[in-house]
Amino acid sequence: MVHRLLQLFFLLFILAYYGCGTTSAVKQNYTFEDKQVFDLVDRLKKNPNDEEAKHLLPEAYRAALNKRDSLTDAKYYNLGGGDRHIALANEWLVMQHMYEAILSTPAAKEALPNPWDPSYKIQEEYNHAADEYYEQGVSNLNYNTREGAQKAYDYFVKANKAVPGYKDVKDLMAEAYDKSYIKVIVNPVNYYNNGYNFWGFQNDWLQQQMVRDLNFRSYRNVKFFNDWEARSQNIQPDKIVDLNFTRIFISQLFTQYYTLNRTAQIKTGETKTNPPRPIYTTVTATVYVTKRYMQSNATLQCRIYDAYSSRNSFYDNFSNTYNWEIQTATYRGDSRALTADDLRLINNSFVNEPRREDIADKLLRDSYNMLLSRINSRVSF
Structure with a gap:
């Protein structure tokens, strides 16, 4: 129960912190299979007695999940550092939106009572992103140049956005900023x-x-x-x-x-x-x-x-x-x-x-x- 509450808290925090910009980025990642699921959930929201939608939803959901499993690593293979993990988190946020949409629609939840909760996967990607950004920031700060400090500051900002308060990133942000201007x-x-x-x-x-x-x-x-x-x-x-x-x-x-x-x-x-x-x-x-x-x-x-x-x-x-x-x-x-x-x-x-x-x-x-x-x-x- 405590673990579930922590996951829900993390989800709410992520949605509040990243706001509409992230929602827009997530919608850009909708696949054909994703849209089918959301369409079926909308049908059940409007008409809880839509038997066809209830019948089609479980299979459509499995297709969307399988599509995303095969899509994520291949799609962002060439994207480096923390940016890759942020992109992957946005992909899994599609499944999070889907998960929340199903749970908030009683007829959809009845047809698919146990959808996968991706909050742990999303948190994992943000942790990886913060770690990558943090290491890139430290590396640039060690050059001991103004240009290096400017790049380091930008990386530390990204790390702190991915996971607020990550390690000693706020202290390093202050140090990089002081050396960068x-x-x-x-x-x-x-x-x-x-x-x-x-x-x-x-x-x-x-x-x-x-x-x-x-x-x-x-x-x-x-x-x-x-x-x-x-x-x-x-x-x-x-x-x-x-x-x-x-x-x-x-x-x-x-x-x-x-x-x-x-x-x-x-x-x-x-x-x-x-x-x-x-x-x-x-x-x-x-x-x-x-x-x-x-x-x-x-x-x-x-x-x-x-x-x-x-x-x-x-x-x-x-x-x-x-x-x-x-x-x-x-x-x-x-x-x-x-x-x-x-x-x-x-x-x-x-x-x-x-x-x-x-x-x-x-x-x-x-x-x-x-x-x-x-x-x-x-x-x-």
């Missing part, structure tokens, strides 16, 4: 020979932003850290990223004054002649314009290089400018002489110049966005 350290940013707080920033957001953005991109075998994380976790980097603002210039506020003289001919009446002719009057106005402006710029330099050889993987500069200006105006004279542009300037509200930290933030973000776009499109770690 390239570790990249992003150093603190040099803000034009000043600290980040000099420009009004509360923290070094650019360094953290780059670490987050590059990790979010999910390079397959690359992981990014800031310098504090590297020190606290005792990480030896493979590559290093230096970010250096070689220039940040935020200009003072400049003010420029100039005047515009406007003259217009305005229709003020008509003559009493027949036909009447328009009468124009010349009107004038003087527009007094105040232009306030700032011209700022920055250049971000990025270098990505090998930690051991110092050879550059990437080196480039990213420059941008930010020009701010506001023009306001007053006038004297006849408003009818003013143009639409004059009226727009006169109606402009007085606006304070942007704060120094806001300009610095915009310059840095624009430079960084250019850098990130270039890295995403051209840099391979």
